[in-house]
Amino acid sequence: MGRCGRPKAAILLTFLVLIWAELVAGKFLVEKNSLRVFTPESIKGNYDSAIGNFGVPQYGGSMAGAVVYPKDNKKGCQKFEASGISFRSKPGALPTFVLVDRGDCFFSLKVWNAQNAGAAAVLVADHLDEPLITMDSPEDGHASEEYIENITIPSALVDKSFGEKLKKALSKGDMVNVNLDWREAVPHPDDRVEYELWTNSNDECGVKCDMLMEFLKDFKGAAQMLEQGGYTQFTPHYITWYCPEAFTVSKQCKSQCLNHGRYCAPDPEQDFSSGYDGKDVVLENLRQLCVFRVANETRKPWVWWDYVTDFHIRCPMKEKKYGKECAEEVIKSLGLDLSKIEKCMGNPDADADNPVLKEEQEAQIGKGSRGDVTILPTLVVNNRQYRGKLEKGAVSKAICAGFEETTEPSVCLNGAAEVETNECLHNNGGCWQDMAANITACKDTFRGRVCECPIVNGVQLKGDGYRSCSASGPGRCRIHNGGCWHERRDGVTFSACLDSDDGKCTCPPGFIGDGVKKCEDINECKEKKACQCNECNCRNTWGSYECTCSSGLLYIRDHDTCIGKSASEVKYGWGAVWLVLIVLGLAGGGGYLVYKQRLRSYMDSEIRAIMAQYMPLDSQNEVANHVDEDRA
Known part of the structure; x- marks a missing residue:
């Protein structure tokens, strides 16, 4: 990087740091579950543990297991199989909970290595005397992207003092049996679950965006069924931040923010000079919020799921379709009122608050048992943040855990078959x-x-x-005439479809038009394209024409002429006929003369040869020479 590049990079970095500082300043609550120790008696009791933000927590249930602390690879940063270690339980034995130490590698890698060695759950012992934190997956761009989505076991962080108690008991040879309980991780006060998803319309942010979009498509059917049955109340949310006042006139703020720096989002490609800008993302987020509001007014809030999934399929950033024009096509296809959505969105260029986006920023602040929302995506169930894999089955369990006992809908009791809707x-x-x-x-x-x-x-x-x-392709004309024009009149059908691979619609002879919407009849008589002889009478028909001759003459279509029914009646083209006859006569006469001359010459030579055998002539030697040459 040259000297000029460093100051610009420093300014940009400072700008981003200030923005993110504004975003993340606030309280962050850790979602906890209960860990109960049954044996040994020395540490028996209940303890808190922090649910990992990956894997599949058993919301609404519990899991019992026996704790194991490996002699080698205590931090779990290496593959256990390489040392011949296996945590797979024997038939009839309790599942194995692997205890590993914090440090040296990502939380997710520790859990992944333990899972591959057969562990049923992982407990990570903190190495600092501090309040519990949430174990999160690393940021995009790390090698963990290859395995993070495949972690299926639950994990939890325990504090340093409890971790030391577990290690001490295991070192003495005690059997440590514990129970992880997630039943109170999600409140279940009544027969309806309120849940919200903090999401984003940006589809170019890497693995997390891909995971989010896949979840939206997979979970849509279940979400719509639960909503239509009145079992749940769903609300989508979108994270934005405001640009610090000192930077509102900067190029970066102008390209990333709406309403003069009040509502901002990161640049999708992380490049301020090309592609889409952050303000494009904020604008689409606002549109999706208004889609939900307008759909909710018509008591069909579940249409939001159709819009966001269709928009992702039809208007991806990679194909340069992300934007207003494509979005409006999706809105129209779903039968939503476009004018109401536009009114809801307001003026994104106004130097004033946008009521919808302002509410979103206020909602980001933690309330009650829920902390500030700072991570995308974030799922909140009954005002308690969901921790775990954003996957249909896992999320369904978490939502079902939010119903008061005996009030769960059939989909929670009978499995996924009840989710199917048409x-x-x-x-x-x-x-x-x-x-x-x-x-x-x-x-x-x-x-x-x-x-x-x-x-x-x-x-x-x-x-x-x-x-x-x-x-398209062969046989296409059998299907609704290949999408081409066709019409039938008086028992006659014309089509502009050609059964060929090019797929073009071409008006048939006698018609003119685009071949798709219309083909209009050509008036061959008016266009002087037929019946041009003097005795011809032209009558236009649909797709063709009819030509007749006066005075009882016959019309020859190929030559566009009239001739008589007998030689004496020919009125037109008589000179041409005589010319043909004369040419034929001359040709025949010439041919006959040539033939006669060649025949006479041949006969003369044969007669002279015969006579020479009986009456030698003066020229006999010549004849003999002639015969010898003929036989050579």
Whole structure:
């Protein structure tokens, strides 16, 4: 980096640090579960542990196990299998809880190594005398991206003093049996669960964005079923921060913020000079909030799930479709009132507060048992932050744990089969359809409806599944005429579809137009394209024309001429006929003369040869020479 680059980088770094300092300043509450020790008697009792922010906590349940502290690899930063260590329980034995020390590597790596060695859960003993913290996954860009999504066991952090008690008991040879209890990790006061998801419309932030978008698609069906049944009350939220006043006129703030620095988001590509800006993300976040509000007014708040999943599929940043135009197409396809959404969004350029975004910033501040929201994504169930893998099954368990006992809906009792709903029955799921041909692109699946162009009569329709699907390739004309113009009149059908791979719609001969919406008949008579002979009479027909001749003459279409029914009646083209006859006569006469001359020459030579055998002539030697040459 040159000398000029360093000051700019320093200014930018300072700018980002100040912004994030504003964002994260606040209280952060640790979600705890209860850890109860049954044996030995010396440490029997209840202790707190902090739920890890990855893996799959057993919300609503508990897990008993026997604690093991490895002799080697005590921090769990290396693979246990390399040392021949296995934590897999024998049949009938309690599951193994592996105790490891904090330090030297990521929490998630410790848990991943223990899981691969057969552990059922992991306890991490803190090495500092401090309040419990939440074990989080590392930031994007680390090697952990390869395994973090595959961690399926729960984990918890215990404080230093309790960790030392566990180690001391194990060193003496005591059997340490414990029970991890998550039943109180989520309050369950009544028969309805209130939960909220802090999310983002940015789809270019790496693994966490991919994980979030995949969760939205997977969980949509269950979320909509729970909402439609009145079992849950869901609210989406979006994190923003404000730009420090000293930087509101800077290039960075102007490109990342709306309403003169009041509401900001990070640059998606982390490059201020290219691609999308942070303000594009804030604007789409605002639009998604207003989609939820307008849908909620019509008592269909679950439509938000359709919008965010469709927007992700149809308007990705990678394809440069992220923005207003594509978003409005999605809104229209879902039957939402676009004018109400625009009114809700307000003016993003105004030097004033935006009521919707201001509420979001206030909601980020922790209330009651919930701390400040500073991490994306964050799921909050009954005002208690969810810790664990953002995955359909794990989240479903957490939500079901929030119902008062005996009030759980059937989906919580009978498994995932009850989640299946047919979203294509309402408004065709917002997908493309051809009502005339009874064809639809809507497919109902366990993870919700998808819009995919179907295969009809062996022909694959192609398109985005939302706005259009059209047949292509061989056989396409069998499917709704390939999307081309066609019309039938008086028992005659014309089509602009050509059954070829190019897929173009071309008006047939006798018509002109785009081939898709219309093909208009050409008036060949008016355009002087037919019946040009003197005795011709032209009459235009649909897609063609008819030509007749006066005075009982016959019309020859290939030559656009009229001729008589007999030689004496020919009125037109007589000179041409005579010319043909004369040429044929001359050719025949010339051919006959040539033939006759060659025949006479041949006969003369043969006669002279015969006569020479009986009457030698003066020229006999010449004849003999001629015969010899002929036989050579």
